[in-house]
Amino acid sequence: MPIWVRAEGTKTIAVLFDGLTSEFLVAGMDAMQADLESRGFTMLQAISNRDDNVQFEQVKSMIANKVDGIVIFHTDSNAVIPAIRAANEANVPMVHFNRPPAESDAYSVAVVADNRGITKTTVQYMVDKARASGRKYKAAILIGDLGDVNAIGRRDGFFDAVDPASDIIEVVARIPTEWNADKAFSGLTNALQANPDIDFLFASSDFMIPLIEQVLTPLDKWHPAGDPKHVMFGSFDGDSGAYAALESKHLDADGVQDLFFEAKASVDLILAMGKGDKPAKIFPDPGFAITQDNLMQERDRMWGYSQWKRKNG
Amino acid sequence: MTNLTEKLPSAGAVLFVQRPLWQRVLLSEYLVVLLCIVYFVAMIPIVPQIASLQTFQNILSDMLPLIVVALGQTVILIIAGVDLSMTAIIAMASVVGASVMTGTGGPLAGSPLATPAGILTMLGVGAAIGWFNGFCVAWLRMPPFMVTLATTMFFSGVAIWYVTLKSTTTSIANLPRSFVVIGQGKIYGIPHSLWVAIAVGVAIHLILTRTVFGRQLFAIGNNRVTSEVSGVPVARRVHMAFVISGLCAAIGSILYTGRLETGSPIIGANILLDIIGAAVIGGTSLSGGKGKVIWTVMGVLFLVLLDQSLKLMGLTLFMVFAIKGAVILAAAIADAARTRLSGR
Numbered sequence: 001m002p003i004w005v006r007a008e009g010t011k012t013i014a015v016l017f018d019g020l021t022s023e024f025l026v027a028g029m030d031a032m033q034a035d036l037e038s039r040g041f042t043m044l045q046a047i048s049n050r051d052d053n054v055q056f057e058q059v060k061s062m063i064a065n066k067v068d069g070i071v072i073f074h075t076d077s078n079a080v081i082p083a084i085r086a087a088n089e090a091n092v093p094m095v096h097f098n099r100p101p102a103e104s105d106a107y108s109v110a111v112v113a114d115n116r117g118i119t120k121t122t123v124q125y126m127v128d129k130a131r132a133s134g135r136k137y138k139a140a141i142l143i144g145d146l147g148d149v150n151a152i153g154r155r156d157g158f159f160d161a162v163d164p165a166s167d168i169i170e171v172v173a174r175i176p177t178e179w180n181a182d183k184a185f186s187g188l189t190n191a192l193q194a195n196p197d198i199d200f201l202f203a204s205s206d207f208m209i210p211l212i213e214q215v216l217t218p219l220d221k222w223h224p225a226g227d228p229k230h231v232m233f234g235s236f237d238g239d240s241g242a243y244a245a246l247e248s249k250h251l252d253a254d255g256v257q258d259l260f261f262e263a264k265a266s267v268d269l270i271l272a273m274g275k276g277d278k279p280a281k282i283f284p285d286p287g288f289a290i291t292q293d294n295l296m297q298e299r300d301r302m303w304g305y306s307q308w309k310r311k312n313g
Numbered sequence: 314m315t316n317l318t319e320k321l322p323s324a325g326a327v328l329f330v331q332r333p334l335w336q337r338v339l340l341s342e343y344l345v346v347l348l349c350i351v352y353f354v355a356m357i358p359i360v361p362q363i364a365s366l367q368t369f370q371n372i373l374s375d376m377l378p379l380i381v382v383a384l385g386q387t388v389i390l391i392i393a394g395v396d397l398s399m400t401a402i403i404a405m406a407s408v409v410g411a412s413v414m415t416g417t418g419g420p421l422a423g424s425p426l427a428t429p430a431g432i433l434t435m436l437g438v439g440a441a442i443g444w445f446n447g448f449c450v451a452w453l454r455m456p457p458f459m460v461t462l463a464t465t466m467f468f469s470g471v472a473i474w475y476v477t478l479k480s481t482t483t484s485i486a487n488l489p490r491s492f493v494v495i496g497q498g499k500i501y502g503i504p505h506s507l508w509v510a511i512a513v514g515v516a517i518h519l520i521l522t523r524t525v526f527g528r529q530l531f532a533i534g535n536n537r538v539t540s541e542v543s544g545v546p547v548a549r550r551v552h553m554a555f556v557i558s559g560l561c562a563a564i565g566s567i568l569y570t571g572r573l574e575t576g577s578p579i580i581g582a583n584i585l586l587d588i589i590g591a592a593v594i595g596g597t598s599l600s601g602g603k604g605k606v607i608w609t610v611m612g613v614l615f616l617v618l619l620d621q622s623l624k625l626m627g628l629t630l631f632m633v634f635a636i637k638g639a640v641i642l643a644a645a646i647a648d649a650a651r652t653r654l655s656g657r
Contacts, residue, residue, distance in 0.1 A: 047630035060375075078485075
């Protein structure tokens with residue numbers, strides 16, 4: 001909302017994202033706006049287009065604008081530290097949405113999904129289904145960029161669930177993707193050439209679902225749950241593509257970052273910090289796993305479902 | 314309306330033409346100053362915070378690195394060239410310099426030599442890439458647009474790859490405090506980077522106005538062929554101009570990197586249009602042969618003032634892009650009109 005419509009006496013929160021290039025970020029911005037409007041607050045928005053220097057300048061502008069708090073989704077976890085310092089000097093509370101900054105002496109709070117815990121819950125559902133089937137499985141995991149703490153958390157969560165089930169699940173492929181669709185596509189293709197009987201698959205992010213469908217379809221492996229040729233399939237994020245795949249039963253389980261929880265928690269933390277509280281630097285989003293068994297009950301909490309509803313009426 | 318006063322021909326007949334007001338304003342050296350004042354006054358009722366001390370400080374600190382880089386671009390525009398590789402030089406210098414200085418596994422971690430070595434490395438990177446650009450343009454006679462576009466793509470990619478060799482994250486942090494203060498430090502509210510920008514500005518002003526080299530740059534921009542025929546070593550001068558541009562980009566990188574306390578391969582990735590736009594808004598001609606340090610400084614001031622006001626207004630990114638793009642386009646059109654009106 002532009003500055004000239006700011007009402008006298010309301011709180012103003014700046015929401016600074018580095019881009020709106022993914023469904024998650026678009027949904028995050030919308031959730032933040034809805035939450036702030038429901039509280040009668042004003043939101044000032046700025047997008048940095050993945051430029052750390054521009055975002056630093058935006059933070060300083062918002063401080064000059066005397067905002068009551070800043071919610072930020074930064075690009076680089078090191079380069080955001082001067083922005084945190086600037087906010088600290090101006091006594092403006094700063095909360096990081098979904099992505100934590102690097103460790104430093106500057107103070108801010110990050111609302112971060114428990115990537116490891118959510119993934120473990122998601123993959124545990126798949127392991128339990130595998131065990132109930134009474135047979136053995138060959139597994140592959142598509143790993144994100146190992147420079148991203150989220151990717152490392154999801155990888156570790158996968159092995160937390162799979163390692164104790166090594167009697168029935170053998171991990172035959174660990175595919176590095178660097179969060180790149182082309183690398184994911186070629187990596188999965190190669191893994192399936194080397195191990196054509198892979199039938200247990202975990203993708204570290206929902207953006208890989210379309211390319212996984214592209215790889216599995218010509219191999220006659222893209223079948224819904226219940227079909228004898230179904231590949232046990234799990235993923236992470238909670239986007240609209242994941243909901244569609246859950247509804248069509250091609251996806252067995254999806255780890256969901258509770259975006260509505262994160263948006264509300266970000267604002268709650270800003271208000272608490274504004275009153276002088278000093279919460280811990282990491283505020284975890286416990287998230288949840290949405291599966292074939294609880295789809296109807298949990299889908300309203302899934303941010304991708306709201307996007308899917310908007311697209312499909 | 315035109316008044317024509319004509320002296321009868323004699324030795325040195327002179328024709329005086331009084332231009333209409335709009336042409337005189339357009340051709341005025343103070344046009345950008347006037348625009349800054351008018352815009353600032355117009356913005357006060359809309360965003361009163363624009364007149365606050367904090368905003369003035371923000372404008373100054375945002376201007377300084379951009380001034381340094383835009384001055385390098387000004388030198389290239391004067392010779393009727395363009396340097397599209399400045400953002401890649403900023404990125405490459407940032408990551409290579411940071412890798413030398415970093416306290417996390419850097420070769421000079423903890424050493425008092427870390428900062429001077431890092432700065433020299435960054436200047437070396439800028440000069441080397443500028444040298445390469447200049448070699449291709451001056452001696453291989455390749456178009457500057459093509460050369461610098463290719464080098465920007467190449468070095469942007471190399472900068473990203475380089476970080477993967479030196480860091481487990483996407484940037485190189487833990488830089489020495491003595492380096493960071495160059496981009497961030499202040500004494501009595503005056504940023505250290507101001508002295509760097511003043512030094513670069515004075516140096517380039519002296520080069521352009523007080524040296525034969527500078528005059529030759531203007532001559533080359535006005536007419537390369539005539540310059541060659543007149544005995545100007547055009548290739549050597551063009552080559553040196555690109556080295557100066559590379560050095561300015563490297564100095565800008567020192568300020569940006571210090572400001573963010575991080576060597577990043579995407580630092581400054583989106584400021585190319587700001588760099589060229591600031592020089593053109595200030596009055597440096599895209600056709601060559603015309604440019605001044607003070608014009609570029611005024612151009613940077615206007616662009617940063619515009620940017621700051623749009624940020625304070627909380628407009629969406631798309632509106633900010635559209636407005637800034639329109640302003641830079643208007644500046645380019647004005648430059649073309651000024652070139653025609655001045656009869657060049």
